[in-house]
Amino acid sequence: MTFDFWLHLLPQTFVVLWAVSLQLYYVNVYAVQNNQLNEAQGCDFSQGKWVVDDPYYPLYDASSDCPFIVQGFDCLRNGRPDQDYLKYRWKPSGCDLPRFDGMKFLETYRGKKIVFVGDSISDNMWQSLACLLHITVPTSNYTLTRLTNHRYVFTFLEYEVSIIWVKDGYLVDTFRDREKGRILKLDSITSGNLWSGDVLIFNTYHWWFHTGKTPIYFQVGNEIMKDMDNVEAFKIGLTTWSNWIDSNINPSKTTVIFQGIAAAHSGENDCLKQTKPEEGSKPSYPGVDIVQSVLSNMKNHVYWLDITLQTQLRIDGHPSIYTGRGTSYEDCSHWCLAGAPDTWNEILYAVLLES
Template sequence: MTFDFLLHLVPHIFVVVLCVVVTPSLYHAHVNAFQKNQLNHCDFSNGKWVVDDPYYPLYDASSDCPFIVQGFDCLRNGRIDQDYLRYRWKPFDCDLKRFDGVKFLNTYRGKKITFVGDSISENMWQSLACMLHIAVPQSNYTLTRITKHLSMFSFSEYEVSITWVKDGYLVDKFRDIKKGRILKLDSISSRNLWHGDVLIFNTYHWWFHTGKIQTFFQLGNEIMEDMDNMEAFKIGLTTWSNWVDSNIDPSKTIVIFQGIAAVHGGENDCMGRSEPLEGTKQSYPGVEIVKNVLSSMKSDVYWLDITLQTQLRIDGHPSIYTGLGTSYEDCSHWCLAGAPDTWNEILYAVLLGI
């Protein structure tokens, strides 16, 4: 879920956006590596968190990446315990390769990587921007807030851009004066911003977000006032999957679905937690829906399944260290450095086929 306080804390740097031309041969090279990884990769979703000191953390958000939004920079916001910074995800049947930012930039030279989703996508987008920046600290970068729904981080030397498109539902929505927010579950009318050599989609949290504005669902011309949110999520995700199957050329574009990140609230409150949980966890709501929808698609979509590792990282949330004072507790987003860096280590392994 995206909160307004995350938006106005990003530095606003206005620049000319670069247009990138990519040769077809490079497209095929990258897609082939991706397809090879799909066939031969290990199960990155199943593992445990282990201490890896002094290699982790991979960066200091405050000193290495001044563009990190305040809500994610837990140390700057006063968090005292620092053990949460030192954990590495260890899959049970393989090892994640060390992230090599220079290799990533050279491999994806001239490419556009686009994250589409809510502020959990923003978490991952900012993490990747930082991990690449610290790999080439002398290389000029630009961070551009093009609109309130579109942000771009780019390296002119490598002609690489990493974009975040704010779109929490992936289906059409509008506001009704009387009812409030209405989601058109069977409609994706125009997605002009959904383009890139790699598309990383995410949607989940806003479907179950409770707030002052009630959400209704529409199918065809009928507005449903009592539809179950999980059923609505399934229909909406299916609409997205049909859009991908109909509009994405798999020979040119890699599609990844960023999985469901666990929230720790209620009895599993993240307040004061300083180390990960251990063991296995029960299936998380919505995961089976994602699995079934993706398995029914014609397109080759990689499921970046982060649910178990986030279920275990109850210590990785900002909690009261968001910069908004101790009266506000965030057990949805993730501190940087932290868990989203692992998501990008998996992304690195998937995209480079290693």
């Protein structure tokens, strides 16, 4: 081959080498960006342990700082004598939760609505968040309004930020029949018009398994059943909710979070006279696998705020007999404030503002 031939190929060779180099560059940049993303979002908040963080915790005094907290959650006001339960911080295994910055939260969500939809465990978290934000701006005017028996709104007027709780324990439709009592329509949701906000935080679990004395019937299509397994009913109902989210929520405008399953401690090892968290691992909690399966099959991304292990370990965190209803009543399902729900909101803060 002549020198003129090689000279003729030189521009083409340069173009090929340039294209290959450019492709490798973008692959490398993508890999770096992807690694950075994994590092930013890679901390598993669900695994960890409770550690003493005194004097930073508790984050507030429910009675003096947040007088709007309901009596049943304010354990100190109800006479609980021990106070060590107030001083624990959740320490994830691979990282630290960022400190809750209420001012940053209010400024970021100025003019927005944060909506909790679910049972009284959602109420626990809703009241905790309202308090965490209120102590940031204690002189800022707020309103607390009960629009209906199932909708409560806490609004920071200066920032036009509303923290809303929609009481909806099953998420699917329920109605009462004169003969059968309460019937759950497992494949129907008509209350979704109330689920309107910039951040939606859903919770459902306890009502599916704490039915009380009133028998519950389940309906799918036109068929009404009494003997359906509650776990199967929960799976069908949660799937109906997930389909509603996928069909009705625009993920570019609304952030959706599933609050997860908070462990209860009723039964033989109840929470009475428990003053310290437990340690170590715990067996899988009923229903967690269903939540994980349903969320993983959704079209829209829903962040799973997995609080099960941390609540399994907090046998000391319940009101127990300190609910204000007398010592004959013991509550091992809900949570004292200040307490464990503050950690749920620290995770919420990390997910919304830090990741």
